[in-house]
Amino acid sequence: xxxxxxxxxxxxxxxxxxxxxxxxxxxxxxxxxxxxxxxxxxxxxxxxxxxxxxxxxxxxxxxxxxxxxxxxxxxxxxxxxxxxxxxxxxxxxxxxxxxxxxxxxxxxxxxxxxxxxxxxxxxxxxxxxxx
Numbered sequence: 685x686x687x688x689x690x691x692x693x694x695x696x697x698x699x700x701x702x703x704x705x706x707x708x709x710x711x712x713x714x715x716x717x718x719x720x721x722x723x724x725x726x727x728x729x730x731x732x733x734x735x736x737x738x739x740x741x742x743x744x745x746x747x748x749x750x751x752x753x754x755x756x757x758x759x760x761x762x763x764x765x766x767x768x769x770x771x772x773x774x775x776x777x778x779x780x781x782x783x784x785x786x787x788x789x790x791x792x793x794x795x796x797x798x799x800x801x802x803x804x805x806x807x808x809x810x811x812x813x814x815x
Contacts, residue, residue: 688729695733696725702745762800766792769807773814783807 703713720732770780784792788799
């Protein structure tokens, strides 16, 4: 057992993620830990962490940082939908800009993402009413 401050839960989790990603068996995992003088990841000290992490990376572990990114709605996606509605209903750019100007006091190209989204929602309602 080592002396010093123990590694945190995130670091322990990272070791177990590496074990899974590398396809280590329990025997291989225990053998790896024994290289650092411990029997369990909970026994690792902070001063050993850099060595353990470097060893896992040498074996091929690729750390993923943060949470998986979700697909975020962008201004261009809203503008694409607005363009689809405009074409299907035979509307003009001036008409769309007029709606944006009434709602937000500026033309569509100057609107922020949330404002473009609100114009799109208004056009969807308009489209449904005139279908």
